[in-house]
Amino acid sequence: MQDMQSPLASALLARIQARQAVIGIIGLGYVGLPLAIAIARAGFKVLGFDIDTRRVAALNQGDGLIKHISNAPIREAIAMGLFSATADFVRLDEPDAILICVPTPLTRQREPDMSYVANSTASIAARLRRGQLVILESSTWPGTTEELMKPVLEADGLVSGRDFFLAFSPEREDPGNPVYGTQNIPKVVGGDGADALALAKTLYDAFVSATVPVSSPAAAEAVKLTENIFRSVNIALVNELKVIYDAMGLDVWEIIEAARTKPFGYMPFYPGPGLGGHCIPIDPFYLTWKAREFDIATRFIELAGQINAAMPRHVVDRLAEALDKRFRRGLNGARILLIGIAYKKNVDDTRESASFKLIEILEERGAETDFHDPHAQVIPKTREHAALAGRRSVALTPETLAGYDAVLIATDHDDIDYALVANAARLVVDTRNACAKAGADMAKVVKA
Template identity: 70%
Template structure:
């Protein structure tokens, strides 16, 4: 029987009234699986909102580090983590049996691509199988990992319902895409509106009630598949527009026109234009990956996502184009080939002022340079040592080169791949023999000259 309402949604069952009351009273425990760039900020946001949180991860070293109050994410201060631990609102564990103790289970695990650029849901599926034997009546399970529309209903629900429990009756299933932007000084987890879709009205109402207690605003949608599509649309929009300006960079470069000057002038139009900027390729866990989740799913419906796939091809080709520009610049300005050159890549993180190297195009740049015979080192003030990654495991363990005048001068070329604010670009340009700049960092610092080449 339906009687109560919550946050303007349709009426919800009386059986949920107790859960809503506990959420309001903060007598409601949240479990978060996956303690990374999404899970940790979400956990701390929930703690600040008055909830107790249990974090789950299969990485025992990471769990131990978190429980010591040590943050491994630059924009998450150690003080915030230590405070949550001290107040006994947060703890991390590798013991998934403790899932039985929490009321809501939020999943924030990776959704990468296979080597054939197809969705890899192995982390999502293994997490669902870990939850299933601990699933109990009343549990709310929310997937936040970006995926193709239909994953929550077609992949998650069958695993859970194989236990004999029924979605919408015994437990509640929802999808709410993460919207983290690591290092963004203007928006954090609590200040970004949260899209919420559920498997039925009750699941939507319960998930919406939980997130309404955490973030500034929720945006309920009609289904989990719609919520999944929202996240893909957001990232495809960015990927396509970045591909556009990357292609314009190539075209205008041939014409002797500076694409950055063009964009800066175009953005003065107060309507009908949104600035996007070119670069050496796409990085981060979302934009280089998410569009391919939709192109893969579209094939099931006999649809070819030509526009999206073309954008992917353009962005994927950018590191190759940049390395060609390095080779060309060395040949024209120094009369030497790339195969005998020493190149320093400045900035290894996928974007400025963070330590995140996931899908960073700088890693691909190093590999391409070395494939063509060059010697490549890197400098990054936020990444003292390269971590092991799925695609670039051969680079793991390399360390950042100090950015001294003598070191800079010893390289035939400096390739700016990420424009960290902590780098002194004037000193860099003065000491370098040749600078190939993919981020317009030198121009922003008021620098020009024949030895600075934009790419």
């Protein structure tokens, strides 16, 4: 057994190694639920916590309510007595380790909204007992674990590293990815002290392919931001190249496919109608906010954000130009069908979807809009786009398509018949190159 400084750490380590530790997970959504499944499959008993009583009830019946996550492993874990869900946070003293997987959005002023993490931490602190391990997985600014969480958890006299153990390990979920999931994505781990790091590493070693220990929770927090800033900046670059090459009469998709044949020094990124999801549109601004504390300007990050945020209006402008060129009419009064309300293909996840902004801009300019999405059939209520909540997906038939002045492809779900779209629609504006990749007739297709 690994040498530990604290007797409490030694006892917890033994329980983890024997698969006798109970693991609590706060937040049972796109991150927490796959994590719960992976941990239960490794033989641990998992107690999931969520404030959504409807989700808790569904999970206890074996329904995860997330389309791309199979219900079979949830039901298997329930049948084996390895998983249950609760909305009773008084039970937070039951788990030996608690993993926090809650949202970390931005405010309207693009500042970190840490309310979910703060509330979760306060709930843990109210029931914290000696010998527990607490791990934050939510994406956040470097210093959150030690500066925000640690003082709250220590407020009643327990000391991190002696009485309880605190760590950070950023989630790396990619919803809908058929190759990489929770178990085969390496986990970066930073602990508040050697015992916390060893405990967290041992826990993750039990159910993921590899762990990557770093020097501190702040270093682990910075790793997550670095990964997503890298993606944001490179997506902004290809979005800008798309605008430039389009003005030159060049196809950015053709150029990217040719460039990616270089076996070194190049990695393909692809343009789109704007950024979506729970990470890339949000995480970079956690670092810009924190950098202001050190009087540092984050110019690359801010510029990338400006370029990506401008893409929905660029797409709508291209759509307006195409309508004018093909039919000599404007957007005012035009009927537009948007394909894809999810932020990425083959999932039902609509968080921060650029499609919401596209609909709002189109309707600001007088267009009538509907959408079709086989995965996300109802627009959920969101803080930023509450007026769109409740709208439902329309059927995708030749008759439906022919009834719109234009079809705007925002999300390239694999189960859309793009040949049908290209043939039946009067005009198609394609932001994902979906029609060309499907070998559809491009006579009525405009790339944007």
